[in-house]
Amino acid sequence: MKKLLITFIVLTMSNTSTSQSISTNFDDFISELFHKYHHYKVKDIETKRFIVNDYHKILDSLIVKSNKLFSIDLIGKSFKQKEIKLIQFGNGVRKILMWSQMHGDESTASLALLDVINFLNNERHFAQYFSDKISLYIIPILNPDGAKEFERRNSQEIDINRDALRLQTPEGKILKQICDNIKPEFAFNLHDQYSSYSVGKTGRPASIAVLAPPFDYDRSINEVRKKSMQVCVEIKKIVEKFYPGVVARYDDEFEPRAFGDNIQMWGSSTILIESGGYFKDFEKQEVRKMNFLSLLGSIYSIANNLYEKNSIQSYFEIPENERRFFDLLIRNVIVEKDSIEYLIDLGITYTEKFDSLRNKYIRQYSIVDIGDLSTFFAFDTLEANQLKLELGKVFEKVITNPRQLKKLNPQDLLSEGITTIIYQGAFKDLEQNSLLDLMITTTKFPLRESRKLLNHSANFVLKDNNGKIIYAVVNGNVIKIR
Numbered sequence: 001m002k003k004l005l006i007t008f009i010v011l012t013m014s015n016t017s018t019s020q021s022i023s024t025n026f027d028d029f030i031s032e033l034f035h036k037y038h039h040y041k042v043k044d045i046e047t048k049r050f051i052v053n054d055y056h057k058i059l060d061s062l063i064v065k066s067n068k069l070f071s072i073d074l075i076g077k078s079f080k081q082k083e084i085k086l087i088q089f090g091n092g093v094r095k096i097l098m099w100s101q102m103h104g105d106e107s108t109a110s111l112a113l114l115d116v117i118n119f120l121n122n123e124r125h126f127a128q129y130f131s132d133k134i135s136l137y138i139i140p141i142l143n144p145d146g147a148k149e150f151e152r153r154n155s156q157e158i159d160i161n162r163d164a165l166r167l168q169t170p171e172g173k174i175l176k177q178i179c180d181n182i183k184p185e186f187a188f189n190l191h192d193q194y195s196s197y198s199v200g201k202t203g204r205p206a207s208i209a210v211l212a213p214p215f216d217y218d219r220s221i222n223e224v225r226k227k228s229m230q231v232c233v234e235i236k237k238i239v240e241k242f243y244p245g246v247v248a249r250y251d252d253e254f255e256p257r258a259f260g261d262n263i264q265m266w267g268s269s270t271i272l273i274e275s276g277g278y279f280k281d282f283e284k285q286e287v288r289k290m291n292f293l294s295l296l297g298s299i300y301s302i303a304n305n306l307y308e309k310n311s312i313q314s315y316f317e318i319p320e321n322e323r324r325f326f327d328l329l330i331r332n333v334i335v336e337k338d339s340i341e342y343l344i345d346l347g348i349t350y351t352e353k354f355d356s357l358r359n360k361y362i363r364q365y366s367i368v369d370i371g372d373l374s375t376f377f378a379f380d381t382l383e384a385n386q387l388k389l390e391l392g393k394v395f396e397k398v399i400t401n402p403r404q405l406k407k408l409n410p411q412d413l414l415s416e417g418i419t420t421i422i423y424q425g426a427f428k429d430l431e432q433n434s435l436l437d438l439m440i441t442t443t444k445f446p447l448r449e450s451r452k453l454l455n456h457s458a459n460f461v462l463k464d465n466n467g468k469i470i471y472a473v474v475n476g477n478v479i480k481i482r
């Protein structure tokens with residue numbers, strides 16, 4: 001059973017009425033995109049989970065019939081008969097194809113594409129300028145069935161990105177057919193990656209990872225792939241102008257079944273963009289903006305051949321995408337097992353779970369690695385200076401109504417080592433994201449978690465030598481105890 005958030009989408013026309021004057025110098029162009037992004041952002045959706053039908057309604061409303069530079073067509077249906085659309089813009093000779101959300105739970109670029117379309121729709125002067133040079137083809141949400149469930153695979157449970165050869169998914173067939181018909185010079189394959197990726201060993205998150213996919217096991221470089229690499233370098237420069245050090249180079253192992261690798265082989269310069277994590281960007285709205293800059297910046301660069309000045313060497317100089325990033329890293333903690341004390345670091349990350357009592361998705365933080373994590377990094381780091389870890393205790397009574405709950409003093413409970421309250425009452429009067437809210441679990445039965453640290457929920461306290469609690473960690477949030 002999968003529950004969907006009920007979201008009310010109000011279609012406003014506010015996004016379609018602003019027109020800013022935009023410079024024609026590349027650096028100025030990018031700067032203005034960055035600084036005036038709020039004019040172009042389609043604010044009807046600002047969460048990574050949304051209803052696909054709402055998305056399509058917004059898309060239809062953006063593609064105004066009177067704007068002759070755009071057209072929107074139905075190009076096929078998903079396995080569950082959901083519409084898949086193609087937006088076409090411009091009449092230039094340079095053909096650029098972009099598709100998003102081939103993996104249903106990777107929606108960042110779908111939202112950025114709305115912003116790109118909104119920009120081209122508003123900035124008539126620029127739209128005319130681009131439309132003479134390029135033809136842009138966009139397939140937003142290639143996998144609407146997966147998107148509906150916010151799941152990676154399509155409704156046949158096949159990973160579309162491993163179906164480029166066998167073509168057993170309708171979605172894969174559509175993408176192949178569009179590639180064959182259009183024969184784009186450039187193809188943008190738009191995905192999301194875990195926020196646990198970092199830019200090499202720099203200690204920065206890989207908010208964007210780029211790849212010029214290989215077309216053989218030897219990872220050969222021909223003219224087609226060279227152009228992909230040059231555009232990847234351009235994207236790095238564009239994004240890092242405003243977000244220093246957040247662009248990594250994705251793993252370039254050849255995958256013979258993947259679309260990116262094959263489209264590169266079929267002769268279109270292919271650019272993979274993976275949207276990763278950024279500081280406190282749980283709905284990925286900042287990374288959405290990075291996508292907006294990357295896509296429009298690439299269009300500008302291609303239209304004017306600016307990417308040609310970038311070298312293959314600078315592509316290989318982009319640090320590799322490495323999985324060494326946590327949400328919270330606590331360094332130098334003492335733990336005790338079988339009366340023996342030893343030193344560890346703790347790596348903590350979250351997963352999202354639907355909470356039926358709260359009627360929303362919540363983040364559940366847990367300990368995912370322990371030991372010497374000195375070569376790892378995190379969005380937040382706490383130096384524990386050899387404080388001693390003790391797993392959090394559960395409040396003995398199950399609370400069933402908000403009045404009882406509000407009588408509890410969370411700081412008092414934490415100073416006794418209690419980090420978790422089991423609550424079965426209403427949520428409507430409770431302040432969200434308060435300390436009390438963080439401590440609440442809605443699990444029906446008292447938690448009997450294993451005493452093992454690995455995979456334990458991130459609920460514990462850190463004590464000094466005198467046994468005094470200095471910090472409590474409540475669902476991954478560090479709280480200083482007064």
Ligand SMILES: [Zn+2]
Nearest residue numbers: 103106191192
């Ligand atoms: Zn993906």
